[in-house]
Amino acid sequence: MRPFEDADAPALIEAYRDATLRRFTRTPVGDAEEAAHWLRLQEEGRAAGTRYSFAVLDGAELVANVALKYPTPGGETAEVGYWTAAPARGRGVAPRAVEALTAWAFATFAEGGLRRIDLLHQVDNPASCRVAEKAGYPFVELLPPFPPFPLDGHRHSRKWLDEPEPRRSE
Template sequence: MTVTVNTRPTAEGLLLRPFEDADAPALIEAYRDDTLRRFTRVPVTDAEQAARWLGIQYEGRAAGTRYSFAVLEAGELVANVALKRGAPGGATAEVGYWTAAPARGRGVAPRAVEALTAWAFAAFAEDGLRRIDLLHQVDNIASCRVAEKSGYVFQELLTALPPEFPLDGHRHSRKALDVIERHGSE
């Protein structure tokens, strides 16, 4: 089956779709959580910041460098998952995500990350995508668990790069072949 970037990742019990302007109030609500704000870099505390955040998602999709999906459960925004590519046609990319506080601990992030990973390798196979990295700070234990549950294998300890990345981090990776072995020929 050939997948294009116009398709969407699929995960049981979740709807993954591109973000829309109508998601702004739910974004603002999600970003009221101290934990989410601690591990994300772009603040969203009001309508102007939500519009700026959404603009980053729209611009990245148009440029082919960022494919961000709102993750909904029962119609509510519960997470964000994004494939970040330095440039179209590159062999590597990065997955990023966050989970709204009320949805944590229910497997939302691993399901969304797994869905995005399978989608990305299928959508960009002919474009040369071979590896996706998942990066997190060492103190983000929950992200380490998400990486493991999503099949991302620990690769290395990353040195801190203050001020943007004040602490050391982990790099976990998945390779295209890993997804084929994990899912077969679905």
């Protein structure tokens, strides 16, 4: 995992060609201009301390994105978000990336007050439910629709000092 770089633009465009990825993400990336905008948003979020987005690589290949959305620097809660490029799905990339981000987030921000990280997804995304469970984020509650997402959602959470459940084989 590493912060995104401008050189990641072509790989982002390729990843976003996948209809499933586009369905569950908010910011379109269909061309060089949109990729530059997406990368700028990641950089601005990091500079502001509100979003820490990482490229997940397998060798030189971009296989996923994982991000800590930290709406209130110094606050008690944050959210983890992620996507996996279509060719990397089913290989355990997302759970490992979420686990790594979770460990990093608590190591970096718990002293400043971070106590809980939420993983949110729509009810029609069972793959995200499996990722949450494999990454040690138990289901907590059903959430009502929240724009721009039109369906009910799930909230899974990890608390500081919680140990994840042992991972099942992939």
